Amino acid sequence: MKASAEVLLRVKRLCRRYGAVDAVDDVSFEVFRGEFFSLLGPSGCGKSTTLRLLAGLEEPDSGEIRLKGEVVVSDRDRIFVSAEERHIGLVFQSYAVWPHMTVFQNVAYPLEVRRWKRPEIRRKAEQVLGLVGLTGLENRRPAELSGGQQQRLALGRSLVYEPDLLLLDEPLSNVDAKLREQLRIELKKLQQSIGITIVYVTHDQSEAMALSHRLAVMNRGRIEQIGRPEEVYKAPGTFFVQSFVGRLITFEGRLAERSSQRFVELPGERAIAVRDSRAIPNDSHVCVAVRPEDIEIETGEGAPGAQALPGKVQDVAYVGGHYECAIEAAGSEFVLDMPASVRLARGQAVTLHLKETTLRPR
Amino acid sequence: MEGRLRSIRRAGGLRQIHFMGHVVVLVSVALVTLVPLLFLVLNSFNEAPLGKTFAWGLNGWRQAFHAPQTLNALKFSFLLSTRTFVGLLAAFVISWLLVRVRIPACSFIEFSLWMAWFLPPLSVTIGWMALLDPQVGLINQALKTLSPLPVALNIYSFSGIMWVHLSLLTIRVITILFAPAFRQMNASIEESARSCGSGPLKTLRRIVLPLLWPSVLVVTIAGLIRSLEAFEVEQLIGIPAGIYVYGTRIYDLVHWDPPHYGQAMALSTIFLGALGLLIILYQVLRRYGEFATLRAGGMSVRPALIGEWRHLASGLLLTWIAIGIYLPLGMVLLGSFMKFFGMFHIDQPFTLKHWVSVISDPAFKNALGNSLLLGFGVATVGVVVYSFLGIFMIRSRSFGTPLLHFLVWIPWAIPGILLGLSLLWLFLSVPVLNFFYGTLLVLIFALILKDMPLGTQMIRAAFLQVGSELEQASRVVGASSFMTFRRITMPLVAPMLVSIFVLVFMSSIRDISTPVLLAFPSTTPLAVLMLERSVAGEIEKASVIGVILSGLAILTALGMRRLGFRLGANSV
Numbered sequence: 001m002k003a004s005a006e007v008l009l010r011v012k013r014l015c016r017r018y019g020a021v022d023a024v025d026d027v028s029f030e031v032f033r034g035e036f037f038s039l040l041g042p043s044g045c046g047k048s049t050t051l052r053l054l055a056g057l058e059e060p061d062s063g064e065i066r067l068k069g070e071v072v073v074s075d076r077d078r079i080f081v082s083a084e085e086r087h088i089g090l091v092f093q094s095y096a097v098w099p100h101m102t103v104f105q106n107v108a109y110p111l112e113v114r115r116w117k118r119p120e121i122r123r124k125a126e127q128v129l130g131l132v133g134l135t136g137l138e139n140r141r142p143a144e145l146s147g148g149q150q151q152r153l154a155l156g157r158s159l160v161y162e163p164d165l166l167l168l169d170e171p172l173s174n175v176d177a178k179l180r181e182q183l184r185i186e187l188k189k190l191q192q193s194i195g196i197t198i199v200y201v202t203h204d205q206s207e208a209m210a211l212s213h214r215l216a217v218m219n220r221g222r223i224e225q226i227g228r229p230e231e232v233y234k235a236p237g238t239f240f241v242q243s244f245v246g247r248l249i250t251f252e253g254r255l256a257e258r259s260s261q262r263f264v265e266l267p268g269e270r271a272i273a274v275r276d277s278r279a280i281p282n283d284s285h286v287c288v289a290v291r292p293e294d295i296e297i298e299t300g301e302g303a304p305g306a307q308a309l310p311g312k313v314q315d316v317a318y319v320g321g322h323y324e325c326a327i328e329a330a331g332s333e334f335v336l337d338m339p340a341s342v343r344l345a346r347g348q349a350v351t352l353h354l355k356e357t358t359l360r361p362r
Numbered sequence: 363m364e365g366r367l368r369s370i371r372r373a374g375g376l377r378q379i380h381f382m383g384h385v386v387v388l389v390s391v392a393l394v395t396l397v398p399l400l401f402l403v404l405n406s407f408n409e410a411p412l413g414k415t416f417a418w419g420l421n422g423w424r425q426a427f428h429a430p431q432t433l434n435a436l437k438f439s440f441l442l443s444t445r446t447f448v449g450l451l452a453a454f455v456i457s458w459l460l461v462r463v464r465i466p467a468c469s470f471i472e473f474s475l476w477m478a479w480f481l482p483p484l485s486v487t488i489g490w491m492a493l494l495d496p497q498v499g500l501i502n503q504a505l506k507t508l509s510p511l512p513v514a515l516n517i518y519s520f521s522g523i524m525w526v527h528l529s530l531l532t533i534r535v536i537t538i539l540f541a542p543a544f545r546q547m548n549a550s551i552e553e554s555a556r557s558c559g560s561g562p563l564k565t566l567r568r569i570v571l572p573l574l575w576p577s578v579l580v581v582t583i584a585g586l587i588r589s590l591e592a593f594e595v596e597q598l599i600g601i602p603a604g605i606y607v608y609g610t611r612i613y614d615l616v617h618w619d620p621p622h623y624g625q626a627m628a629l630s631t632i633f634l635g636a637l638g639l640l641i642i643l644y645q646v647l648r649r650y651g652e653f654a655t656l657r658a659g660g661m662s663v664r665p666a667l668i669g670e671w672r673h674l675a676s677g678l679l680l681t682w683i684a685i686g687i688y689l690p691l692g693m694v695l696l697g698s699f700m701k702f703f704g705m706f707h708i709d710q711p712f713t714l715k716h717w718v719s720v721i722s723d724p725a726f727k728n729a730l731g732n733s734l735l736l737g738f739g740v741a742t743v744g745v746v747v748y749s750f751l752g753i754f755m756i757r758s759r760s761f762g763t764p765l766l767h768f769l770v771w772i773p774w775a776i777p778g779i780l781l782g783l784s785l786l787w788l789f790l791s792v793p794v795l796n797f798f799y800g801t802l803l804v805l806i807f808a809l810i811l812k813d814m815p816l817g818t819q820m821i822r823a824a825f826l827q828v829g830s831e832l833e834q835a836s837r838v839v840g841a842s843s844f845m846t847f848r849r850i851t852m853p854l855v856a857p858m859l860v861s862i863f864v865l866v867f868m869s870s871i872r873d874i875s876t877p878v879l880l881a882f883p884s885t886t887p888l889a890v891l892m893l894e895r896s897v898a899g900e901i902e903k904a905s906v907i908g909v910i911l912s913g914l915a916i917l918t919a920l921g922m923r924r925l926g927f928r929l930g931a932n933s934v
Binding site for chain 2: 056057082083085086088089090092094109110114154157
C-alpha cells in the first residue's frame with residue numbers, strides 16, 4: 001500500500017467490555033482503500049467483536065470509528081450509525097444465508113431494500129451470481145447447496161450492493177481443507193479484480209499471511225502488532241506474535257556471562273551463546289526461541305561451536321514428500337521437517353546449528 | 363447526505379426507554395400472575411360473603427381444620443401424589459428405551475404418548491368406568507364368567523384413581539419430561555462404557571443414572587407439581603368412593619349454597635404454600651441441573667444394543683399403550699352408541715339416540731360455539747401476547763430478565779382449579795373487572811394465563827432457532843428492523859407459530875379445571891359440559907361429547923405431525 005493511499009476506515013481507541021472481560025481493549029488501526037487487512041489471533045482474542053463493532057451490530061463502550069472520513073461511531077459525540085445505514089458488507093462464519101429464500105432472492109434482497117427497479121435488480125443479481133460462480137443455481141434453496149456454494153452465496157449477497165467495505169468473519173473455517181485452499185485463491189482473485197476493501201478475521205495464520213496486504217495480530221483484546229506479513233513474521237514485536245505467527249522451538253535455561261560474552265546454560269551442561277541486546281539481568285531464567293527454518297542439522301557429533309547443540313532422533317515418520325523427525329535436544333522435544341533426501345534413523349545422534357535465536361525472559 | 367444525518371441516533375437515549383419498557387412489562391406480568399394468588403391468600407381471612415366489604419377473621423381457616431372432608435382431601439391429595447415416584451421409575455426406563463435403544467415401533471409409541479397429551483382425560487376416564495364398574499364393567503363381567511372366584515375390580519376406589527392417572531397421565535407426562543435429558547446425552551458416553559466391558563444394565567446404573575441424576579430430581583419435582591393439578595378424574599371416580607382431593611373439595615365448597623368461599627380459600631392457601639416450597643426447590647434444582655447436563659458438541663443419539671430384549675420391551679410398551687389409551691378410548695366410542703352405558707347383554711344394545719339427542723340439544727350447540735370462540739380467542743390473543751413476551755425475553759438482557767422468566771412460568775405450577783378460584787373472586791369483587799363477570803372474556807383471560815408458560819417458552823425457542831445472525835445479516839445489507847422482521851423473522855417462525863396456535867387452541871378447549879368455576883350456563887364450553895353430564899349420570903351423553911373432543915384431538919395430533927412438529931420438554 002502506498003503511503004499516499006486514501007484511508008477508508010479509521011478505528012480509534014475502541015473498547016468493549018463484557019462484564020469483567022475486556023473483549024476489545026483500546027484497539028486502533030487504519031485500513032486503506034483497496035487493501036486486504038486481516039485481524040489475526042486465537043479464539044477469544046476479540047477479533048470477531050471488533051468486526052461486529054465495525055458492522056454496527058455491537059455498540060462500543062468508548063472509541064471512534066470513521067468510515068470514508070465520516071464518523072459512524074463516537075462515544076464522545078454520542079453518535080451511533082446503525083448497521084443498516086453503514087453500507088458495509090459482512091459475511092458471517094455461519095454464512096447466515098436465509099433458508100426460506102432462493103439463491104436469487106437472497107442476492108436480490110439488499111437491492112429490494114434499496115428500492116431498485118425490478119429489471120435492474122435482475123441484471124445486477126445475475127452479474128454478481130456470475131462473479132461468485134453460482135450461475136444456473138438461481139432457483140435453488142440454500143439447503144440444496146454445498147457448504148462452498150453457501151459461502152459463495154453469502155459473499156455474493158454482500159457484494160451485490162457494492163459496499164465500501166467488506167467484512168469477512170472466518171469465512172473459510174467451515175469448509176474442508178481442499179476446498180478451503182481453492183476458495184482462498186478465488187477470494188484473492190476476486191478482491192484484486194473488483195478492488196474492494198476487505199477486513200478479514202481469522203485464527204489461521206497461513207490464511208492471513210497468504211491473503212493480506214497487512215495484518216494485525218490480536219491477543220486478549222489488544223492489538224500486539226500491525227504490519228505486512230513478512231514484517232510480522234521476521235520482526236515480531238512481542239513474544240506472543242513470534243509464537244503465534246509461524247512455528248517456534250524453545251529451549252529453557254539460565255542466562256550467564258563469561259568473559260563479556262552472554263550464554264544461556266541449558267540442561268545437560270550445554271550452553272549456547274546469545275547476542276541479544278535486551279536488558280535481561282544475569283542469572284535469570286530465560287527462553288531461547290528459534291524458528292524451525294533457522295536450524296541446520298548435521299548428522300553425527302559435529303564440531304562443537306557456540307551455536308551448536310547435540311541432539312538425538314526420537315522418531316522418524318514419512319508423511320509423503322518429506323520426513324518428520326522428532327528430535328530431543330537440551331531438555332526440549334520438537335518436530336523438524338527433513339527432506340526425503342536426508343535419511344535419519346531412530347536413535348541417531350545429530351548436531352543442531354542454531355542460526356538465528358531470540359531471547360525472552362520466562 | 364441528509365438521509366445519513368437524519369438517521370444518526372443519539373446513543374444512550376434509547377437505553378433509558380428500554381429500561382422503562384422493561385419495568386412496564388415486568389410489572390404487568392407480575393400483576394396478572396401474582397395478584398390473583400395474593401387475592402386468594404388475603405381472602406382466606408375474609409369472613410364477609412361475596413360482594414360485601416372485607417371483614418377480617420379466621421372463620422375460613424377454622425372451618426377448614428375442623429371439616430373432616432377437608433382434612434381427608436389433604437390426606438388423599440398427598441397420598442395420591444406418591445404416584446409420581448412410580449411414574450418416575452417407569453418413565454425413566456421408557457425414555458431410555460425410546461430415545462437410546464430405539465426399540466421396534468418406537469415412533470408409533472412416541473406418537474401415541476404425544477397424542478395422548480391432546481386427549482381430554484375425562485373421556486378416557488369414562489372409558490375406564492365402562493370397563494371397571496363393579497357391577498356392569500366389561501372386564502368385571504368377563505371375570506365373573508371366566509374366574510371361579512368372585513373377584514371384581516372397582517374403578518371407584520383409591521387404586522382405581524391411581525390406575526387411571528398412571529396409565530394415562532403420570533407416566534406419559536414424566537416420559538415427555540425425561541426424553542430431552544436422554545437426547546442431550548452424547549451416545550459415545552454410553553458406548554465408551556460398553557466398550558470398557560460393562561453390560562447394558564451396569565452402564566445404566568453406573569454411567570447413565572449418575573449423569574442424569576440432576577434431571578431426575580428436577581423431573582421429580584415437576585411431576586409432583588403436576589400431580590397436584592388433578593381434578594376431573596377424582597371428580598368422576600373419586601366422589602362415588604367418598605374420596606376427595608383438594609381440587610374436588612374446592613369445587614364442592616364453591617357449589618354449596620351459600621358457597622363456603624372462606625374455607626375454599628384457606629384450603630387453597632395451604633396448597634399454595636406447599637406448591638411454593640416445590641416451586642423454590644424446582645427453580646434451585648433446575649439451575650443446578652442445567653449446570654450439570656452435558657452440553658458438549660456433537661450430540662449423537664445412536665441406538666444402544668440390548669439384543670433380543672428390545673422385542674420384549676417393545677411388546678410390553680405396546681400392550682401398555684393399547685390398554686392405557688386405546689382400550690378406554692374404544693370403550694367411550696362404543697359407549698356413545700349404547701342404549702345403556704356398558705350394558706352389552708340387553709337386547710339390541712346399540713342405538714344412535716344419544717348422538718341425535720346430544721347434537722340436537724341447544725346446550726350442546728351453545729357449548730360447541732363457546733368452545734370454538736374460546737379456542738380461537740385464546741389461541742389468537744395468546745400467540746400475540748406470547749410472541750411479545752418471548753421476543754422481549756430474548757432481546758432484553760437486564761437485571762429483571764430472570765425474574766420475568768420466573769413470573770411467566772408461575773401459571774405452569776398453579777392448578778387450574780386454584781387459578782379459577784382466584785380469578786373468580788377477582789372478577790367478582792374488583793369494581794371494573796366485575797363488569798366482565800359471567801362473560802366468555804373471563805374464561806379467555808384465564809386460559810391465556812394458564813397457557814402462558816407453554817406458549818411463551820415455545821415461541822422463545824422458535825425465535826432462538828431462527829438465529830440472530832440471520833436477522834443481523836439483513837440489517838447489515840441495509841434493511842430496517844421492521845423490514846427484517848417482516849421479510850426474514852416472520853416467514854421463518856410462521857410454521858412454528860401455526861403449531862403453537864393449534865396447540866394452544868387444543869389445550870384451551872380440552873381444559874376443564876381452569877374454566878369449571880368461571881363458566882356460567884351460557885358460557886359453558888364443551889369440556890365442562892362433558893363433566894356436568896357425567897356427574898349428572900348421563901354417561902352416554904358425556905361419551906358422545908368425549909368422542910367428539912377426542913376425535914378432534916387425534917385429528918389435530920395427526921395434522922401437526924404432518925407439519926413435522928415435535929412436543930418438547932417444556933410443553934407438558
